[in-house]
Amino acid sequence: MLKRLPILIFLLILFYVYTKERNFKENTIKIGTSLPNTGMIKQWGKSVEAGANSYFKYANENNIIKDKKIDLIIYDDKYEPDLTLDNLKKLIYIDKVYALFGFVGTPTVKNILPILDEENIPLIAPFTGASFLRRKNHSNYINFRSSYNEEIETLVKYLNDTKKLNKFAVFYQNDDYGEEGYVSLINSLKKRNLQLVAEGSYKRNTISINHAIHEIRHTTPEVIMMIGAYKANALFIKKAKEDSNFKNTIFCNISFGDANAMVHELQALNVDTKNLIFSQVVPNYLDSSIPVVKEYQTLMKKYYPDEKLSFISLEAFLASKTFVWALSKIEGNITRSKLLKLLKKVPPNLLEGLHLNFKNSQLLNKIYLFEYEKSTFKLIK
Numbered sequence: 001m002l003k004r005l006p007i008l009i010f011l012l013i014l015f016y017v018y019t020k021e022r023n024f025k026e027n028t029i030k031i032g033t034s035l036p037n038t039g040m041i042k043q044w045g046k047s048v049e050a051g052a053n054s055y056f057k058y059a060n061e062n063n064i065i066k067d068k069k070i071d072l073i074i075y076d077d078k079y080e081p082d083l084t085l086d087n088l089k090k091l092i093y094i095d096k097v098y099a100l101f102g103f104v105g106t107p108t109v110k111n112i113l114p115i116l117d118e119e120n121i122p123l124i125a126p127f128t129g130a131s132f133l134r135r136k137n138h139s140n141y142i143n144f145r146s147s148y149n150e151e152i153e154t155l156v157k158y159l160n161d162t163k164k165l166n167k168f169a170v171f172y173q174n175d176d177y178g179e180e181g182y183v184s185l186i187n188s189l190k191k192r193n194l195q196l197v198a199e200g201s202y203k204r205n206t207i208s209i210n211h212a213i214h215e216i217r218h219t220t221p222e223v224i225m226m227i228g229a230y231k232a233n234a235l236f237i238k239k240a241k242e243d244s245n246f247k248n249t250i251f252c253n254i255s256f257g258d259a260n261a262m263v264h265e266l267q268a269l270n271v272d273t274k275n276l277i278f279s280q281v282v283p284n285y286l287d288s289s290i291p292v293v294k295e296y297q298t299l300m301k302k303y304y305p306d307e308k309l310s311f312i313s314l315e316a317f318l319a320s321k322t323f324v325w326a327l328s329k330i331e332g333n334i335t336r337s338k339l340l341k342l343l344k345k346v347p348p349n350l351l352e353g354l355h356l357n358f359k360n361s362q363l364l365n366k367i368y369l370f371e372y373e374k375s376t377f378k379l380i381k
Helices: 005-019 042-060 081-094 106-110 113-119 148-162 176-190 212-218 230-241 257-268 291-303 311-328 337-345
Strands: 028-035 069-076 098-103 168-173 196-202 225-226 250-253 276-282 368-373 374-380
Touching: 028 042, 028 081, 042 257, 042 291, 081 106, 081 113, 098 311, 106 176, 106 196, 148 176, 148 225, 148 250, 148 276, 148 368, 168 176, 168 212, 176 196, 176 225, 176 250, 196 212, 196 250, 212 230, 212 276, 225 230, 230 250, 230 257, 257 276, 257 311, 257 368, 291 311, 311 337
Parallel strands: 028 069, 028 098, 168 196, 168 225, 225 250, 250 276
Antiparallel strands: 276 368, 368 374
């Protein structure tokens, strides 16, 4: 037994070294993200970067995190899952980031899950409402936004329960993102003893929508749920509005469709915005009666004066402010587990004018519906 004691001690030391949580002592806390800064949805990347960095820069200038600075390291993935995986490896193994923040997209995030689970690294505020990020066994994922399921249920409830519309079709991106929305829609309709009247899809990072139009048009749907990206959605709406079968159809876009970019595309195509509804996971970015939205407007004007305000940059700003609060409250060693613990106990009134409550692995549990009228987004109450 005595002869084995040195071996046991050695093994215990090894166990301690490899399981002891890292203390991030550096003066700069590196945060990593992978964004579509080029490609079909490049506006997404620009909006996330501006919204997040407007608060990170403010925090750095005002020494909010106890003499430490935040460095947001950004790599471009063009909304392609393979590139996202390459970027993740650089962030974790080369840059050695403290946490991951604001990754964009369902298929992109799904492709990096194995490494996230293996490394147990925090993933904070990804821009996806996917159900696989809201399971109880993933304690290192902190979502800021509500789920796609909640967005679609809110839309269906309004359109069916309130507006008494029954004929639903769906236009969706043929990947994990589209599948998430498709399944959510099927479930919401099933609760009301309804079925889809038609469906059409397109390939990610393309605008190949003609086949989908053909598949849906003959059913003259009252509602089309759009689970796509803004360029494809906008072109679909343009083509549909040229067809009498869609004369009275309501086109519903969930938050990932990027309402601001979509309206810009429609205006460029000379398409009216009548019969469009947008679901969002944050309030109106122009609503200065909400104190934290007013703060967002002020800091965006200071740090990104040329970037137009939007729902996406507001979401990124709110998430980054929440992230900074948690970092600033860490006592002693700066570890990942302390960050996660604090984010799950964020004060409800941290974002003045909004209510935070960590449940279902997400912090802001609210859906807003908007129409676009007279050059502004109007809340549907």
